[in-house]
Amino acid sequence: MPLEIVAVPALSDNYIWLVHDPASAETVVVDPGEAAPPLAAAADRGWTITQIWNTHWHPDHVGGNAAIRAATGATITGPAAEADKIGTLDVAVAQGDHVRIGAIVGDILAVGAHTAGHIAIHLPGEQILFTGDTLFAMGCGRLFEGVPADMFAAMAKLAALPGDTRVYCGHEYTVANGRYAVVAEPGNAAAQAALAEAERLRAAGRPTLPTTISAERATNPFMRAASPDELGARRRAKDDFTG
Ligand SMILES: [Zn+2]
Incomplete structure (x- = not known):
């Protein structure tokens, strides 16, 4: 049976991902910036949260850790390089380590750039990837703790x-990212189509995620950047973009 994945909107524009494995009855919550929405979403479905996975230390991704653990006894796994900043980890992981939900194995990928210790979690058997604030649909995270070469390497690893x-x-940033993507690459018909589809979904009140790696290869101006310098120039342009 495939994993069931539920988008739980939280804070202003975060998505907390609830991941349920019917085979083992395990439920993982990814990047809980707050506790109440994922606890309610799990309870609605009769699921008990058994694990929390964090991609990076920012409070809008870890703020619900302690309360969810207090309510459920869940085990918290996150990046070793940010264990001190997160403060609530039970298990610290780095590139090459693994996580498990039931019998399903996930690989830890180091993608530091948005934060220095940021990880992504790839479940190759399920063809699922959690990217936190590193890769967004048609976008990438701001470079708070890394340089363009770090994000360029992260994009190459995910691509x-x-x-x-x-x-x-x-985060649900797809429409804003798409508006920049069609300016960064005016001739990119795939980006124009992806922006139109994202606008249609948001007008209907629906999430634009998940995206796919193939869609990002075709539309994402940061994944498509030819060099760290080009990625850096686009990142700076996006920081100031109000279109
Ligand atoms: Zn962040």
């Missing part, structure tokens, strides 16, 4: 995953 990998990102 190398199988094209049909479904990508679950930490």
